[in-house]
Amino acid sequence: MEKVNYDKTSLRFAEVLDNFETVTANPDIFLEDVTDGRVKMKLLGKEFDLELENTHILNDDAKVLIDNETGSYAIPAAKINTYRGKVVGEENSDVGFAVSDEALIGHIEVGSTYYAIEATNKTVGGKVILVVFSSDNIKKREDKIINYCEVEEQSSLEDLSNIKESDSYTILSTTYIDILPAYDQDFKNIYGSDSTAQAEILSRINDAGNAYSPASVVFRITNYKKYGYLSSGTG
Template sequence: MEIKNHKKVALVMLATLCFFTGLATASSDLKMDSVQYVGNESIDVLFNQYYEEISLDELGKSGVYRLNVPNTITKYDLLLMNPELFKKDADLGKMTIQLIGQNFELQLEPGIWVSKGDKEIIKNETGIYEIDMPEVYNYYGSVVGIPESKVRFTVSDDAVLGWIEVKDVKYIISQAGWMEENGEKKVLHVVYRNTDKVISGVPPASDDVAYESNNTVDVYSKSETFKTQSPSSILSTTTVTLLSAYDTEFKNEFASPGTEIYNMMADVNSAYGVSDIGVNFDADYYYYDSDLSSTRSDLLLGEFRSENSALRDSANCDLAFLFSGKCFSDSAIGRSYVYSGLSNAAYGVAQMVDEPGTTYDGTFDDRCSVVSHELGHNFGADHQDSSHAYAKAYSWSYLGFTRYSIMYTPYKGIGSIGGMQLEFSSDTNHGDATHDNARRISETKSTIANFQ
């Protein structure tokens, strides 16, 4: 397979970079909306030293590979990332990268070692044992000169995932499968813009909750008991430990499963970490469960709980969640137990792949949304048609489009402007006194955090 070797152009690139650095300083043509980008598509500076582009023809010639890019993404590039070089420059605090023809000068905060102290649980014929998780780092930052921009990356020794967001345009780097090169299995990355993804199909099934048949407690009657909590306990950040499990199908789809889960949970934590919720998920344990056979979401949820309740207890995790690569046979994309105040409702599952013919494509943003939604049920958050006094989802208008909070059902898909948003309804933002899932989560988080 012929892949462009950027080492061969290192000297040319260095000279070109020096020339265009001066040009970028002097030229007003590089400004977009009075904001300084580094370069544009007409000035092709090679800032893509962190990856090698792979064409579909080259991929086909490589022999053994698995490619998973939804057909609703109309424009994208396939990449082999260089995590070692990327991390080295990210640790310097400033770097420049080219994505989809656009060069971005990034300013990054020091990396956070998010896997420090975390364990991977291995189960085989000899029993169950633990090993340290490989090092995984999260980087946060912004695009230089663009105050409203956001940047986040998750980096391990075999993958670079994350996104750059400028206004309503988001450049996303995600896993797209894997390929073998010289006998080595490498992570395939796909980079695309949210503006190059279309919403099509019908919404998937809206029924995604499970109730305990042997639980006589009204799942919503508990809300009254939390009025005695002090305001400081509600507004403070509470850590909830999570047993993150994945099945064989997930492992087949994502060559770096641990990195993928860390990457998703970084965005999930952003939705739960706002001041009126104050929840931080700490995924202390990762577990590959190869024994799960059910394909119906309700049966899989029950099987997952039955097989892993003792493991959740021994790992001292408050919640357990299954990231599944299965395409559920009942057309649901997730299912979880509704909050009851009891730890036997501390489980959820979500489909991490495309649901054909529906608005759920299994892209990165889709996956983060359904994970956040199902975890929300564990805290008592609910849909827009809930009978609860205020634990309801919300929708609102934005630039002529309709936006929906996380708990809205059925799943509406994610566009560049409209569609599902990674936020909960709130009386202080998008919502009101009768649509405030943020309040519900903040009320129940202390109970959840004390499950273990």
């Protein structure tokens, strides 16, 4: 990753973060480096030795099923790789990435500290500007931490990791769930391109897959559905 100078006040992250870095990434270097399952990455001055595996969430022939004012048609989805793993030597760690030709987004969690790489809809020199921050950078208001991705926190899924053998349930079979994520033009505009918007979707589903993996649940995306501009409250 390479640091870039940018007007941080113009980015949506300025509303929820006290401090963050703006960088660009070289996804090709990451993809070349991860072939042996190990990657070294430096975030916010800290170096992490990562152990990763490809989660293969996206089908190779996935398409975007478009339905807007111009009609209905399909185009090939962006080629995006997803990875999950851990920080070497840190048992209480969790790592997840979604990597496209344009951007690299994801997180590294060690203990109680969360490091994030998020995409913006801005570019410099043809490269997507990424925002890097840690959980320590999230602003607090009225003793409550602002949730930057506007998703309500849910109770932990720790019960899923405590599944034990019993006389009636001795083999945990894998359940595959095919998902059709849908997004609209507003969501695409937040991330600047369809490729980066799809990478954001994959990153979220990749994280969900990690939460459900102790229960042998595997999420897969066969296609995306994309709409035009939807009015507020549209189902």
